[in-house]
Amino acid sequence: MRRIAPVPLAFSLSVLAALGGCHKQAAPEPQPTEAQAPAPAPTPAGPDTSQAGKPIPTAEIRNGEGQPAKLSDLKGKPLLVNLWATWCVPCIKELPTLDALAARDAGKLQVVLVNEDLEGARVVAPFLQKHPVKNGKPWLDTANALMIPLKVASLPTTILYDANGKEVLRVDRDLDWTGPEAKALLARVEG
Numbered sequence: 001m002r003r004i005a006p007v008p009l010a011f012s013l014s015v016l017a018a019l020g021g022c023h024k025q026a027a028p029e030p031q032p033t034e035a036q037a038p039a040p041a042p043t044p045a046g047p048d049t050s051q052a053g054k055p056i057p058t059a060e061i062r063n064g065e066g067q068p069a070k071l072s073d074l075k076g077k078p079l080l081v082n083l084w085a086t087w088c089v090p091c092i093k094e095l096p097t098l099d100a101l102a103a104r105d106a107g108k109l110q111v112v113l114v115n116e117d118l119e120g121a122r123v124v125a126p127f128l129q130k131h132p133v134k135n136g137k138p139w140l141d142t143a144n145a146l147m148i149p150l151k152v153a154s155l156p157t158t159i160l161y162d163a164n165g166k167e168v169l170r171v172d173r174d175l176d177w178t179g180p181e182a183k184a185l186l187a188r189v190e191g
Contacts, residue, residue: 047169047185051151056081056165059145061114064137066121071112071139071146072165078189079110079161080177083141083152085117086127090174091156095131097177098158102135104178109186113138116147116155162189 056072056079063069071081082098084091095113102111113133117123120142128138141147150159152172159170168188175182 051167054167057149062140075165082158084156088155094174101177
């Protein structure tokens with residue numbers, strides 16, 4: 001009789017994430033009756049401004065060089081902080097647009113990609129071999145030191161801060177950060 005090796009938990013979670021995405025689960029759509037026409041497709045939710053004015057958390061995480069650092073020290077220019085994970089399909093989808101934004105707006109906007117994988121560089125380094133980020137190395141938050149004080153419940157979440165380190169808005173879904181919707185959002189911090 002052959003024994004089947006157990007499937008590692010990380011693999012199981014990555015398969016589930018790929019199948020279901022990384023957003024909070026939405027309530028099921030009501031089924032139309034014969035007398036009802038199908039409902040129109042939902043439009044993406046607008047930015048969340050409920051936390052506007054709050055400062056960047058002072059939690060210490062690891063910067064792109066692996067050194068202890070705080071996002072709160074990055075004042076002076078507007079800051080776009082993206083929280084993502086290697087197992088999150090929508091996160092992976094938006095990474096190239098964040099990388100392109102970082103290159104395009106380097107002089108006027110800081111873009112920081114904060115990886116939330118609990119295994120840190122062990123999983124991020126191989127991921128970046130397949131999905132290179134050319135405009136900065138991702139920061140690592142293996143203890144979820146940012147997710148907890150920011151009250152982030154789903155990935156990806158991207159938070160825009162003004163030059164003084166105060167939150168302007170957040171987007172808790174993937175977005176094309178080189179497109180017109182992102183341009184309108186980023187205009188809120190342009191001087």
